[in-house]
Amino acid sequence: LAAVPHYPFKDEIKLRCTELDADGRIFTSVGEFLKSEICQRQGLHIRDLGKLIGGFSINQMPVVIVRPEVILVSLGPHIRALIRSDHIIFFDSPDSKDCVEDSPFVKYLQGKLKMSTEEAGGQPFEFRALEAIFLSVVASLQVEMEVLVRIVSNLLADLESKVDPFKLKELLQYTKKVSRFESKTLLIRNVFAELLSQGKPRAMEAHDEIEILLEAYMKQVEEIANVTAIVKQQMSSTEDFVNVTLNVKRTQLLLFDLRVAMGTLGLSSGAIIAGLYGMNLQNYLEHDPYAFSIMSATVISVSAITFLACSFKLRMLARGTSWIS
Amino acid sequence: LAAVPHYPFKDEIKLRCTELDADGRIFTSVGEFLKSEICQRQGLHIRDLGKLIGGFSINQMPVVIVRPEVILVSLGPHIRALIRSDHIIFFDSPDSKDCVEDSPFVKYLQGKLKMSTEEAGGQPFEFRALEAIFLSVVASLQVEMEVLVRIVSNLLADLESKVDPFKLKELLQYTKKVSRFESKTLLIRNVFAELLSQGKPRAMEAHDEIEILLEAYMKQVEEIANVTAIVKQQMSSTEDFVNVTLNVKRTQLLLFDLRVAMGTLGLSSGAIIAGLYGMNLQNYLEHDPYAFSIMSATVISVSAITFLACSFKLRMLARGTSWIS
Amino acid sequence: LAAVPHYPFKDEIKLRCTELDADGRIFTSVGEFLKSEICQRQGLHIRDLGKLIGGFSINQMPVVIVRPEVILVSLGPHIRALIRSDHIIFFDSPDSKDCVEDSPFVKYLQGKLKMSTEEAGGQPFEFRALEAIFLSVVASLQVEMEVLVRIVSNLLADLESKVDPFKLKELLQYTKKVSRFESKTLLIRNVFAELLSQGKPRAMEAHDEIEILLEAYMKQVEEIANVTAIVKQQMSSTEDFVNVTLNVKRTQLLLFDLRVAMGTLGLSSGAIIAGLYGMNLQNYLEHDPYAFSIMSATVISVSAITFLACSFKLRMLARGTSWIS
Amino acid sequence: LAAVPHYPFKDEIKLRCTELDADGRIFTSVGEFLKSEICQRQGLHIRDLGKLIGGFSINQMPVVIVRPEVILVSLGPHIRALIRSDHIIFFDSPDSKDCVEDSPFVKYLQGKLKMSTEEAGGQPFEFRALEAIFLSVVASLQVEMEVLVRIVSNLLADLESKVDPFKLKELLQYTKKVSRFESKTLLIRNVFAELLSQGKPRAMEAHDEIEILLEAYMKQVEEIANVTAIVKQQMSSTEDFVNVTLNVKRTQLLLFDLRVAMGTLGLSSGAIIAGLYGMNLQNYLEHDPYAFSIMSATVISVSAITFLACSFKLRMLARGTSWIS
């Protein structure tokens, strides 16, 4: 029992909180906060806050939590938000130095949020905030996918025309990136699916449209996941192709190696005859006027015959492949 | 937060709209449209239109959306239609130069749509339009499948009788094509399955037949998907076979290579004896009348014995394979 | 839009229709029929008929369609039947020349169908016809499976004792056959499962037994699918084994090749010394009486030392494998 | 149609029936029975009996069938039982020569069955019989799993320290055995799951405990299946490891082979110089007193330089691996 680990929660956390209210005004506060204090002020349970800002780990799973008074959104490293009926708070790592007020996302969001309910077609504040966030998340996935697809397609085309170890190494890096991207996409898809299966958030009960919205964004994420899956299949096809190509190449090289070895064997079998007549022994042909020509011809013939006999055998072995015609 | 991307919708789109009304008349208009305007005129939400004509990307997922007044169909690059109770509009890329009026599909559709409800067995306009589209989509999948199956079967038969690097490269291309085709088929199948699970479209509530229709087309798409899956399995079997064949071939070549190397070793072991007697040193056999014959025989015997000893060892190693009998 | 393919139905089809009525009488008619006419006479929709006899393609999916008045059964190339409350019609390709009347299946079916309802334990005509067909389909799968299992088991046993390229090629053929058989079995299983989930056919509402019947045949088909899955696993295990065996074999051959190359190297390093003394240069040992013996010993020693040094290095490299002890 | 196979049931079967009644008495009868007779006497349908004793094939799927009056249990080659409210009959192959009465399973069962309902905590006869059978089946799986795990673990440990072709062959055998065992375990698990989903057998309606019993045994079977799955993963990891080890080994051997070939090349390039001076041609150094030393040094230098140049090239090629330091 003493071996059971025990890790109490750490209560302090460094945060940058950016609040946008219904008039589009921005309030930013940076510093060390107490989680318990945030929870008390926002009426949250410590567990919900943990899921929202849990250490800003990159492995944190995306999540949208709908509570009676508040919607918590954590969809990637940059979007961790808390949406209420009249304001939205973004939690950010205090280390990021970008100027929040000028980012196009915040500008767009300000525009959307400032609208009166009538202008927004009757959509309540939360709804508009959520839609802006979903739009941004899906657009970000889309861009990331397009970049990955373009780079990987080029890499695959290069590898199919020419096997290159550096390109292969790059391919490995992208295999990992595509896997991670696919995993991220599917997790976000699951968030949408879960929201859909839960029924609409209580805060928006009167709006049929939220389901259509969720479905639309889920479809887009599924489309992205689908393209990613096709890219993965093509990477794996190309990897198989490279392996089979190297196999074929090596078999061809082995065939040529054999020919070279056969040449060496042929010359050796001729050379041994020359070697015998090179011995300082009495071979009775020392003074034969034609011996040199005859023996030279013999040596070359033996070499050639050995080589040709081997070639014949090799041709039989290589049947069923198209490399010797 | 400033790192969050933000991509507003682009509103203009180049389109060719082909409208067929209940009398089979065709109206075509080409040009730049505003998505928002189309939506307003057709009573659509911008999101639904986006799913229908989203940039004409080839990665767009097939979808059939049933709204109270309208059915939206996007089933491949050529069929993006909007069906109402008395007309159907096809959206097309304006770049395609085909003459719409003369295509057999449009001719057939005109025939179907011109029928009075009585002639058509009580089928409403939408129903006939949908059926014509489904028929055309399934026929198109069928043809594509048959072409793929025929080419791939030939390729596989060729590769099984003779491993050829060019054929292997072609096989890779078809692996990718078959994967993409399978993915497309399954997505279309899912569209049918989703429609079936939603229950019949509201516009056709009175017709039991729509479910039977959907089921029938889904079965056909499943049949195509099934054949594709079998083809994929056979491609992967053949790839395994090629790899194992190359493995076997290389092992056979290695065996022969060894024999050649053993021949060279045998001749070298004989040659060294000849080499010793070739040294300009006193070997006391200089004048021996039989020395040449004896040494020649010795050299050849040593060569042969070395080779045979190696052959015996090789025979032991090659046990468990059928290449040395 | 002009690129959309369009394929109208072909209406003529060559058929052999074999009708068995409740008295076991057989009527056969061969010839060209119009699909539309058959449909009208039998009260079928053209789509249902298409699923039943669709071109006699071997890729056709098995299907059992239960309509209010009729049951359509298409379970393989030989069984495409239409069952009514008092007769059953088999559709067959007119090219098959077998004598239908004498086949044991038809004999058995005649026996079953001729029974009065009382004799048959209250089972209606359709029920008996269906059971006879299911029995025959399952028996046919069973026989096919047993043949496949027997052949494949022999092949695997042969390959495990001796890797043989011809056997490997045969294995590939059977991999494909087993895959196709598994696919067929699972499709038939799905037909039973679908029938079960639909509830009993309306024509047989009063009979609890139909569900038990379906379940029993489904279990048998599942048993066959299960054996097939085990066979597939064993084929894949054996393929892995062959690959690993060839890998091991090649490593062993490489080790031996190295030994041969080392022998050649050893002899070459000795031979170079002999070669030096074979030069027509003054080596001052020309008349030394022991030079020949000493140099011969030196040459042989250098050869042996070189070989042994290499052997020592090789032994170090081969650690972790059991081939050099 | 004539090609449709038809296989009537064979009615005779050789059986040994062992009956235990509620007093624990045993009646054994061996011989040839008619299936139809058994069915009539026991009130069974021929199909149910077929599932119970179907030819004693080892591929028979496990099954527990609950009928109003009787429970049929077929869970492996040794347990094919028919349980009624006051007795249990085991069907056995008549070839097994074991003495039934003395087996510990039967002894235990006798003890359980002899109890009065009060002693057994209100459990009816069928319940106690079922529990005894389940206990025995799960214990038997447990033992088989433990034996497999122990043998396979040893095999894997051996293979990881030393790649041995005989051990590899053994591993293949166990891969197959583990696959078959996993399949068996999952089929038995499915039997429990199916029973649970059906609700409790009608004969035991009053007893909540049957569900808890089934769940408990199902959990144990799942635990066994889970361990088996882990073992399979480890076998596949080790197989991958062996393949990668052989790959590494072969690359190392190839490196050494290259060194040997480079040595031979070096010596050949030296030898050719010696060969030139060995020609019976006038080289003008015949009487030079230092020529022999100089040429010998040249020959050896050329050999060494050739070898070192190749070594340098090889070192460049082998970068990225840890075998040349």
Added chain:
Amino acid sequence: LAAVPHYPFKDEIKLRCTELDADGRIFTSVGEFLKSEICQRQGLHIRDLGKLIGGFSINQMPVVIVRPEVILVSLGPHIRALIRSDHIIFFDSPDSKDCVEDSPFVKYLQGKLKMSTEEAGGQPFEFRALEAIFLSVVASLQVEMEVLVRIVSNLLADLESKVDPFKLKELLQYTKKVSRFESKTLLIRNVFAELLSQGKPRAMEAHDEIEILLEAYMKQVEEIANVTAIVKQQMSSTEDFVNVTLNVKRTQLLLFDLRVAMGTLGLSSGAIIAGLYGMNLQNYLEHDPYAFSIMSATVISVSAITFLACSFKLRMLARGTSWIS
């Protein structure tokens, strides 16, 4: 039947029981217990106890059993607890020598349990005990995951920069560990999911919060499982990469080997000419003053031409790879 194994339960078990009551007091008792006695005292069924402490096997599946009066928790080797409304008993192997009273987990638990219901926000005793256990289990998984991820990431980075057989062997060990960890994580996840699907334990009916608690911990376990799955994918990518790298490496070495062999062949083809003039035969050039120079040039030219011809052939073969430029 006699072949059916039968394994009765063993009733004695060695245990250390640590009891914490609502006042945080600890009672420890070590020794041999009778399972049946524990069951009687705690009002448990023998099967439930078996699932809790079943032999302390490491393969035991995690389980949380909710009975009307008691909650049984078995979540790993260290946490096997029995929770009642006023005390909690931990079962432990008596061999562990740690001092239970001082472990941080027990200290934290004491603190939680000592609180009055008011202090604990209305949470009943069982609830607080469960939460403390879940917190500890998830924290333990988290730590184990982080250690695995850190080690494996380093290993993969090392292998990608340099293929090293020892690192590969280590990778195999971690493949197994990660598989086992993933399996454990998923089993614990399933426990949470099962609890959630069962609805809240009866003992806590009044508390909505238990579901939120379970969901929160399940999400955390899923996050851990998700990271583990990504790590597994990366390990498999790296393994593929190592294999492809070795393939490329071997092809490069084979190319170099060929060059060396071609060099040897070239020298042999030159050497045979020198060999011919080394024969003790009359070559009529014995006294030609330029013969030596001419023949030497010829020998070297033949060697070079042979080598260059082979190089040309090799260059043609190596097309499609980037290693010869």
